[in-house]
Amino acid sequence: MWFTQRNRSARAHDQPRFPRERRPDGQVPPAVQGPALPDEATVHFVLDLAVRIGEVQMSSGAGAADATATIIAVASAYGLPHSEVDVIFTSITVTCHRGVDHPPITSLRVVRTRSLDYTRLALVEKLVRDITAGRIAVRQAHVELNRITSAPHPYPRWVATGAYAGMAAAITVLIGGEPVMALFAALITALIDRVGRLLNRRALPFFFQQVVGGALATGGALALVASGVLPDEVRPTAAVAAAITVLLSGLSLVSTVQDAITGYNVTAAGRTIEVSMMTAGLIAGVVLALNVAVNLGLPSQGLAEPIAPSALRLPLQTVAGGAAAACFALASYATPRAVLVAGIAGATGAGGYSALALAGFGQIAGSAIAATAIGFAGGLISRRLRIPPLVVAVSGMVPLLPGLATYRALYELAIERTLTGLPTLMVAASVALALAAGVVLGEYLAQPVRYGLGRLERRISGPRLAGPLRPTRRRLE
Incomplete structure (x- = not known):
């Protein structure tokens, strides 16, 4: 699967590609093979998972910094290139940049309801830890998130x-x-x-x-x-x-x-x-x-x-x-x-x-x-x-x-x-x-x-009250 081939550096996708020059002997050198880019359907699938997790956090009272860091961590865990996240209280927008040769892909989700369910928030936090640790595949994560969000409240x-x-x-x-x-x-x-x-x-x-x-x-x-x-x-x-x-x-x-x-x-x-x-x-x-x-x-x-x-x-x-x-x-x-x-x-x-x-x-x-x-x-x-x-x-x-x-x-x-x-x-x-x-x-x-202070704290500066603090970058087998 595409997410087994993790991108070690998002900058590799940002470099423009130039025509290959011929050697003095007239031979064209072989092209350097970079990491495989995910197709659009796969990117949409991962972004949908990430923004839905962010929606649960925002509706439970988490801050925008928490939702932003969580979405970036989930997208990074499943091998997406550089992603930009914009949270404006009632909506979450995520854009995945796949390099200059491919158009960016954007996903938007509106936070419609706000209710306190800290058990749901805790279960989503556990799911995010499993994702960033490489213990669950993306489709299994979707199924688990559906189960969490559709479950009734734990108490009457x-x-x-x-x-x-x-x-x-x-x-x-x-x-x-x-x-x-x-x-x-x-x-x-x-x-x-x-x-x-x-x-x-x-x-x-x-x-x-x-x-x-x-x-x-x-x-x-x-x-x-x-x-x-x-x-x-x-x-x-x-x-x-x-x-x-x-x-x-x-x-x-x-x-x-x-x-x-x-x-x-x-x-x-x-x-x-x-x-x-x-x-x-x-x-x-x-x-x-x-x-x-x-x-x-x-x-x-x-x-x-x-x-x-x-x-x-x-x-x-x-x-x-x-x-x-x-x-x-x-x-x-x-x-x-x-x-x-x-x-x-x-x-x-x-x-x-x-x-x-x-x-x-x-x-x-x-x-x-x-x-x-x-x-x-x-x-x-x-x-x-x-x-x-x-x-x-x-x-x-x-x-x-x-x-x-x-x-x-x-x-x-x-x-x-x-x-x-x-x-x-x-x-x-x-x-x-x-x-x-x-x-x-x-x-x-x-x-x-x-x-x-880990790398994510330096990128998402400030106090964190929800979401991962130091997501690990591992390959999912």
């Missing part, structure tokens, strides 16, 4: 709903809410998830789904207060903040910052607009519910004061952070091993942030340092355990998302009508940016410790 949907509910309860405990508030946060988050799934079936844009989620979280809490079920001294701030944190967890903050840092500005701009619109929808839902409650005369109960850092609460916050991260990984259909590692990362991040708060660090600085530790530790451990670092990084930073600060800012703007909500909202945005940047920085710092 109700497991994901329960995981989101458990995540909300854990975050409520993390930020100092009472047990009754943790129970309510779990119930309202489960309701939001089921309503969101129903709206998703009807193809309602995600912006409006965020509006509905924010309105349900806030309106449900205010309705509970108006019913008199809660004691007067109990305020639903923590429950609403936990539900908002769950809604914020679905945003692609890490990949947005990663694309901006690694130079994929068009993709970063697209992700930024998506994150901004999703956040705007959440804000609109919360403000809408607060204004309706005021117009109906429902008691607002005010804001609960943030709990001061305490060494006595440090173990509880560590456990709650680990539980929240593990629940998010489970809700995102991660493998059991990944769920366990994500829980450890979340506990590390929550405990580290609480310790930094006790030491007098500010919210933004503490979030950045804790997220860097998560990215660094996750980058070292996850690769050894065959887990995509993206799973550990995103899950580990979830407990630190600024759900409480976001709700406080919106309450101050919508109910108290004070401009103090604007600085609070800016702090929340700064914390989210610090978390994402810290995770990416931690993974970047882990690269030279783990392997040293």
